[in-house]
Amino acid sequence: MAGNHLPPGIVVTLVLMSWVVCPLVLRISQGCSVSEKVLMAAILLPTAGLASSGLARHLIPLIAAPLYFAKQTPELLPKGLPSWLYLSDVNAVRTFYENAPLSVNDWAKAWLTPLLAWGILVGSLWVGCWLLTEPLWQQWAQRERFAFPISLLLYRLLTDDPTISLKRQKLFWFGVIACAIVHGTNLINTAIPSFPSLPLRFSLTSHLIQSPWSALAPLELHVYPSAIGMGFLIAGDVALSFASFYWLAKLQRLISEWLGWQPIVSFGRGLPVFVAAQQIGALLVFALSVALKLWHLACEDLFIRRRLRAWLICFIVVVTWSWWVGIPMWLSVLIPVGYFALAIAVAWAVTNAGLLFVQTTFLPAEIGLLFGGTHGLSAPAATALALQQWALMFNFRDHPLPHLLHGRHLAHLSGLPADVLQRWQGVSLSVGSVGAAISFLATVRRYGALRLRPFDFVQLPQTVLRVAHIWHTQPLPPQWRQGVWVLIGAFIWRGILGIRSLCQWIPHPIGWLFAESYAAQMFWFSFMLGTSAKFMTLRYGGLNAYQRLCSLFAGMVVGDTLMLGVSIVTSWFTPIRYAVLPT
Numbered sequence: 001m002a003g004n005h006l007p008p009g010i011v012v013t014l015v016l017m018s019w020v021v022c023p024l025v026l027r028i029s030q031g032c033s034v035s036e037k038v039l040m041a042a043i044l045l046p047t048a049g050l051a052s053s054g055l056a057r058h059l060i061p062l063i064a065a066p067l068y069f070a071k072q073t074p075e076l077l078p079k080g081l082p083s084w085l086y087l088s089d090v091n092a093v094r095t096f097y098e099n100a101p102l103s104v105n106d107w108a109k110a111w112l113t114p115l116l117a118w119g120i121l122v123g124s125l126w127v128g129c130w131l132l133t134e135p136l137w138q139q140w141a142q143r144e145r146f147a148f149p150i151s152l153l154l155y156r157l158l159t160d161d162p163t164i165s166l167k168r169q170k171l172f173w174f175g176v177i178a179c180a181i182v183h184g185t186n187l188i189n190t191a192i193p194s195f196p197s198l199p200l201r202f203s204l205t206s207h208l209i210q211s212p213w214s215a216l217a218p219l220e221l222h223v224y225p226s227a228i229g230m231g232f233l234i235a236g237d238v239a240l241s242f243a244s245f246y247w248l249a250k251l252q253r254l255i256s257e258w259l260g261w262q263p264i265v266s267f268g269r270g271l272p273v274f275v276a277a278q279q280i281g282a283l284l285v286f287a288l289s290v291a292l293k294l295w296h297l298a299c300e301d302l303f304i305r306r307r308l309r310a311w312l313i314c315f316i317v318v319v320t321w322s323w324w325v326g327i328p329m330w331l332s333v334l335i336p337v338g339y340f341a342l343a344i345a346v347a348w349a350v351t352n353a354g355l356l357f358v359q360t361t362f363l364p365a366e367i368g369l370l371f372g373g374t375h376g377l378s379a380p381a382a383t384a385l386a387l388q389q390w391a392l393m394f395n396f397r398d399h400p401l402p403h404l405l406h407g408r409h410l411a412h413l414s415g416l417p418a419d420v421l422q423r424w425q426g427v428s429l430s431v432g433s434v435g436a437a438i439s440f441l442a443t444v445r446r447y448g449a450l451r452l453r454p455f456d457f458v459q460l461p462q463t464v465l466r467v468a469h470i471w472h473t474q475p476l477p478p479q480w481r482q483g484v485w486v487l488i489g490a491f492i493w494r495g496i497l498g499i500r501s502l503c504q505w506i507p508h509p510i511g512w513l514f515a516e517s518y519a520a521q522m523f524w525f526s527f528m529l530g531t532s533a534k535f536m537t538l539r540y541g542g543l544n545a546y547q548r549l550c551s552l553f554a555g556m557v558v559g560d561t562l563m564l565g566v567s568i569v570t571s572w573f574t575p576i577r578y579a580v581l582p583t
Contacts, residue, residue: 007048012565042407047432049398056440065461078379099448128314149354151409175555183563215257226560229553231530238353241511249515281489287341326381338364350402375475386468
């Protein structure tokens with residue numbers, strides 16, 4: 001019950017605990033303090049997506065895939081690939097995919113070696129993010145005064161202070177009820193097609209057939225009440241950024257189609273390489289600015305300096321692991337650079353901008369592959385690189401770093417000691433990762449992967465292995481000309497920040513890092529609606545009207561999330577499948 005950075009499972013749990021369980025306990029004993037509720041939230045948040053996109057969803061299937069699909073296409077499993085990098089037991093692979101009988105002991109022994117090998121990499125990445133939490137929070141919360149809208153929303157759900165508690169606001173309940181009516185109607189329509197529905201998706205793709213307008217496809221308008229509500233609550237320049245830069249990328253596609261260009265497709269998501277190169281340039285400038293700020297912070301604070309030194313050890317472990325599996329050293333160094341840069345960019349977008357659903361458009365390794373090409377990769381190195389990138393660095397929608405920062409800010413709001421919080425966050429990440437792997441494997445062993453979601457267990461693993469085979473058999477040369485686009489992307493980032501010092505209404509360039517991602521496609525229209533509602537409210541109602549309506553739009557965010565929880569629980573016991581938010 002995750003999928004975004006306001007996990008419905010966690011929200012439902014916290015609401016039940018704060019609004020139902022704690023009042024009942026209060027009648028018997030002392031009840032729960034805000035600090036105890038916050039500690040519970042901080043423990044649960046980092047683990048929310050580990051059994052899904054945060055860890056197990058892509059890692060486990062990709063470990064099992066090479067040997068299974070090599071039966072039909074032997075070249076997908078090259079000789080020389082370390083046997084501890086994938087599931088090498090034939091019986092365990094058949095059990096994974098076809099639900100063949102196998103004892104629990106044999107099943108566990110077969111998985112132990114690859115899980116331990118990948119666990120070294122996962123542990124290094126997770127510990128690195130955990131070590132970055134305090135430096136980033138001090139920089140962003142104490143010095144740059146980030147808003148942390150999701151943390152504030154969670155705190156208002158947990159607190160008993162009548163002045164800020166959401167459960168005491170009538171408009172908040174209007175927003176929750178409105179979402180319940182909309183999604184309840186559509187949920188009934190899913191079960192009973194003759195029942196009327198309220199359309200929330202409008203596709204314009206069918207009208208974009210002729211060139212050059214076909215370059216704008218796919219183009220859809222999605223209405224998500226939670227994204228509308230968050231667009232109303234967060235800073236307008238950041239909300240508008242998500243839509244503005246989505247259209248900037250679309251405009252570039254349109255111009256390239258009109259001029260007759262045939263752009264090369266990027267390594268990762270099928271994005272035109274000139275767009276990915278611009279986003280890489282913007283990311284590098286962003287990462288450099290964050291690194292300089294953390295450097296200055298470390299020079300002033302011994303505790304931060306020790307944290308960053310420990311993070312450097314994790315960085316070296318990731319480099320060593322990548323080199324050990326056969327990836328060239330120069331690329332092994334660039335992989336953690338890209339990974340942590342993307343993780344910090346996602347954390348910035350979630351903690352300051354309040355974006356509920358953020359995905360990247362390129363892989364961390366593309367920073368090196370863009371200029372180094374793939375012609376130097378052996379077959380085992382190409383396969384190891386592809387498995388690593390898509391297993392752990394492909395989908396940041398459930399990444400734990402934003403959750404760790406939210407927990408840290410919740411502790412600040414409630415007065416919970418930071419050292420207590422950080423210890424429990426470390427424990428929750430460790431235990432949660434192990435529990436996620438065990439629960440995921442137990443589910444697959446019970447049903448068989450072929451009976452579960454085809455994209456995760458068949459389509460994506462096959463695609464990853466084929467991409468690795470192409471990297472080796474049809475190597476791509478270095479694309480030095482794309483350096484011009486990297487410089488253009490960096491110039492766009494710095495230029496917009498410079499203009500913003502003169503005109504604050506200019507959209508923040510953070511949206512450029514995620515333009516044309518799946519998340520941007522889903523949410524750009526809803527964020528634009530929320531920002532427009534905020535502008536109209538401030539223009540014609542003033543600040544007082546805006547402050548009153550904040551509770552209504554917060555109710556839309558919480559109501560959408562609660563209804564997602566309802567739809568998930570419904571899918572457990574009935575064949576009804578209804579997507580409240582993007583899957």
